[in-house]
Amino acid sequence: MKRFNLFVLAFVFLFVSVNAQESFCTEIKHKQIKTLQVKVQGEMFSAPIIDLNGRKVIEINFDALSHGFGRYAYTITHCNADWTPSSLSALEFMRGFQNLSIDDFANSLNTTTFYTNYRLLLPNNDIRFKVSGNYVVKVYNEDNPKEIVFTACFSVQEPRLNLTANVSTNTDIDINIEHQQLRFEIDYRNYEITSPQTDLKVYVIQNNRLDNMVTNIQPLRITNDKIIYEFNRDLIFKAGNEYRRIEFLSNKYNGMGVQRIQYHRPFYHVDLFPDRLRTNKPYLYDQDQNGHFVIRSSQAEDPDTEADYYIVHFALESGLLENGNVYLLGNIFNNVPNENSKMEYNEDAKQYEKSVLMKQGTYNYQYMFVRDGEQKGDTSPIEGNFSQSSNEYRIMVYHRPFGAKYDQLVGVTNITIP
Helix, strand or coil: HHHHHHHHHHHHHHHHHHHHHCCCCCCEEEEEEEEEEEECCCCCCCCEECCCCCCCCCCEEEEEECCCCEEEEEEEEEECCHHHECCCHHHHHCCCCCCCECCCECCCCCCCCCCCCCCCCCCCCCCCCCCCEEEEEEEEEEECCCEEEEEEEEEEECCCCCCEEEEEEECCEEEEEEEEEEEEECCCCCCCCCCCHHHHEEEEECCCEEEEECCCCCCCCCCCCEEECCCCCHHHCCCCCEEEEEEECCCCCCCCEEEEEEEEEEEEEEECCCEEECCCCCCCCCCCCCCEEECCCCCCCCHHHHHCCCEEEEEEEEECCCCEEEEEEEEEHHHCCCCCCCCCEEECCCEEEEEEEEEEEEEEEEEEEECCCCCCEEEHHCCCCCCEEEEEEEEEEEEEECCCCEEEEEEEEEEEEE
16 A cells, blocks of 8 residues: 555656646846847848758857856757657757857947857757757856756758648638738648648747747648648737837937937936827838847947947836736747836836846837736737738647657748738
């Protein structure tokens, strides 16, 4: 009986441990780290996805707010489609060693804020990937290996499928009002899939947001060479609105959306024009970049090390939105609703406020409301929903045949509307 009880306890512990695995996302975890970018090297707005054994590489670029050489190192973890760690060992998913130092760095030049810019390219001379799928890089200071300062996520694909997709504002909910609906096909005539309903995992992502990502999608029909996803209410997204845009490239003049720039030792401060709710306003077209940002400075030849840091003051004029919190949304905040993006309500000024140390450049952002007890955000209460809005959708198809140990990324496509 005693052995039986110990067995039951061990089984329960194992079950809880397996089901409590951390799901990773690109996220800054230390206040010293700023302007984390995970991208394909040389490409401004593309998703961080490269081909297995291809020529392109992932660039992880970040700043540490110091002017002394801080030694940062990294480990790599292979992940399942849901960004939980896979069962593969490092020997199975990569060639090379863990806990390598990031040696490509340079101090800032002629800036009021001292920082060191770091760059890591993957794969590199020390590391090669053996399999496709999702990967997370965990970066830590070598003086304190137990403290992860940020995580950076990217994917490696081995294209086996052909995907075609389109987005319509004529949806199963409304017609040309507040929503957008996806339809797509997977052509697998040159690739064997035994059981598409169970072996495939399809993920659909809007504007790099993971909080409203759609998973567990089932096809409408399957033919001898195609898998068709259409008339599916899970593929209907709130259309949202165009992203708001700001630009500050110099302390000599006010850029787009900037009301004033003042110097209060030790920082320049950028006061933005207060934003207002757009829920009951008419739709206005604006050529936004769907949440992306670009580091730029009018005085810099190399923005990575010569662009300065300013304290940027955001303000949203609004009454208090009860039973939840307001967050800034965009790639500069890694689209993660946390303390780095959470706004505070100023009762006296009747507005939400947030001051953020940001590098000179051009930024897209929106406001997102997250209700208490929920993880999925909603831009509707502040930004409104307009079917004409430009949005960027990414469809990712993973394949795990029966008996396989990991999710292969076998197809990716991107589509932008309009």
